[in-house]
Amino acid sequence: MFQIGEFSKLSGTSSRMLRHYEKQAxxxxxxxxxxxxxxxxxAQQLTTINQIKQLQKMGFxxxxxxxxLSSENVTIFETQLSIREKELQKEVxxxxxxQAMIDSIQQLFDKKMAYLDYAVVKKTLPxxxxxxxxxxxxxxxxxxxxxxxxxxxxxxxxxxxxxxxxGISIYHDPEYKEKNVDLEVQNTVTGTYxxxxxxxxxxxxxxxxxxxxxxxxxxxxxxxxEALARWIEVHSYQISGPMFNVNHVSPATEQNSEKWVTESCxxxxxxxxx
Numbered sequence: 001m002f003q004i005g006e007f008s009k010l011s012g013t014s015s016r017m018l019r020h021y022e023k024q025a026x027x028x029x030x031x032x033x034x035x036x037x038x039x040x041x042x043a044q045q046l047t048t049i050n051q052i053k054q055l056q057k058m059g060f061x062x063x064x065x066x067x068x069l070s071s072e073n074v075t076i077f078e079t080q081l082s083i084r085e086k087e088l089q090k091e092v093x094x095x096x097x098x099q100a101m102i103d104s105i106q107q108l109f110d111k112k113m114a115y116l117d118y119a120v121v122k123k124t125l126p127x128x129x130x131x132x133x134x135x136x137x138x139x140x141x142x143x144x145x146x147x148x149x150x151x152x153x154x155x156x157x158x159x160x161x162x163x164x165x166x167g168i169s170i171y172h173d174p175e176y177k178e179k180n181v182d183l184e185v186q187n188t189v190t191g192t193y194x195x196x197x198x199x200x201x202x203x204x205x206x207x208x209x210x211x212x213x214x215x216x217x218x219x220x221x222x223x224x225x226e227a228l229a230r231w232i233e234v235h236s237y238q239i240s241g242p243m244f245n246v247n248h249v250s251p252a253t254e255q256n257s258e259k260w261v262t263e264s265c266x267x268x269x270x271x272x273x274x
Contacts, residue, residue: 001031007041011049012123024062026052026069043248043261047119047213054119058098059084081105100234118212118220118227122235122268127206131159133199134172134184143169146185147252153199154187162188167252170244209265210237213248217257224264232268241267 008015021027022039027048029039048069055065060080068077081102088099131153133146147167154161165188172182186204193201210231212224225243232239248261 001040001042004029004039004041007045010043011046013049013053021049021052021062024066026062026066044215044259046248046261046263047215050121050213051119053121058101059087097235118214118224120210120212120227120231122208122210124206124208125265127204128162128165128188129190129201129203130168130186131189131193131199131201132184132186134170134182135198136180136182138181139179140181140183143183143185144252146183149198150185150187153196157193159187159189159193160191162190165246167247167250168244169247170242172242207241207267208269210268211246211263211265213261213263215259215261217260218262221264228264228266232266236271237268238271239266240269 002010004015004018007013008018011018013021018027018039018041022029027041027045030042030045031040032038033040051069052065055068056062060068064080068080071077085099085102088102092099131150133150135146137143137145153159168186168188170184170186172184189201195201210228212227214220214224243264243266246263246265248263249259250262251257251260254260
């Protein structure tokens with residue numbers, strides 16, 4: 001669990017706004033210390049806060065967002081979308097971006113996809129120091145072998161890992177591959193350490209990404225990639241680097257795949273119109 005300050009940094013949301021969401025019954029802390037009043041949140045709640053932010057960008061009021069998120073009836077969401085679209089038609093020139101988002105969501109509903117499960121947000125990852133290991137592995141299921149080597153080096157050099165950033169898996173192949181996968185794993189660290197023939201300690205520059213945080217097994221990745229691709233296209237961005245996953249809750253710490261929490265990220269930059 002994370003204290004409200006830590007969760008504020010992870011979600012890019014002020015503590016004041018988190019308390020406001022709590023008052024509106026949109027995002028209730030998973031735990032509240034009865035003595036100190038400290039609020040605690042879980043990594044899984046990052047999905048909910050991303051959903052809230054995405055719906056706010058569409059112009060929905062907090063009361064309407066609460067209705068949408070608290071209901072399991074997809075028709076309610078579709079009805080709210082129709083109402084909002086009529087409002088947008090009166091402000092087409094001013095609200096072109098929101099209009100495009102609504103149209104994109106309707107296409108996803110035509111394919112019977114639960115859009116709110118894959119809410120896309122744009123965020124900026126800060127500069128950081130990492131320890132990384134990049135190798136070709138036979139297939140993606142062998143990723144754990146790279147993490148094992150990374151953890152061995154952590155123990156050997158007593159590396160101070162910053163847990164708030166979690167582990168990152170970067171897929172460097174220019175196209176989809178099932179075999180001989182070019183994969184890099186990273187941990188964010190602090191301190192000075194010695195490079196090895198396989199493991200490098202280096203600095204990563206700040207980068208803008210489009211991201212989706214989702215809960216459950218990795219079989220959802222095709223739908224996650226489609227949601228990211230649609231968002232990038234609608235908002236006139238282009239891909240500027242390899243896709244990567246941030247493992248908030250991974251198989252390394254949780255065997256139940258339904259409890260996994262993954263944030264898929266694609267580095268982006270503004271499209272240069274030719």
